[in-house]
Amino acid sequence: MRxxxxxxxxxxxxxxxxxxxxxxxxxxxxxxxxxxGSRRRLVHPGGLVVSVHEPHPRGKPVHPEAVKALLRAxxxxxxxA
Numbered sequence: 001m002r003x004x005x006x007x008x009x010x011x012x013x014x015x016x017x018x019x020x021x022x023x024x025x026x027x028x029x030x031x032x033x034x035x036x037g038s039r040r041r042l043v044h045p046g047g048l049v050v051s052v053h054e055p056h057p058r059g060k061p062v063h064p065e066a067v068k069a070l071l072r073a074x075x076x077x078x079x080x081a
Contacts, residue, residue: 002027006074013068015061018054021070025050028074046080048073 030042052066
């Protein structure tokens, strides 16, 4: 399941939905922390942090750089495992 979601997000990095982005982050152990306004941080217990702007209106995709940052963090976690 987790690998399927990872493959789907990689294939759709330029048009990833917020819900799919969060599902992937949570599947790898990240916890969503809210900041001011639309600022969000995904924090992993291992110390990794991914900063992201929650898109609004909700139907807009997550910024591709935020998706790439999450994918890099996941790659680091997999390298450490």
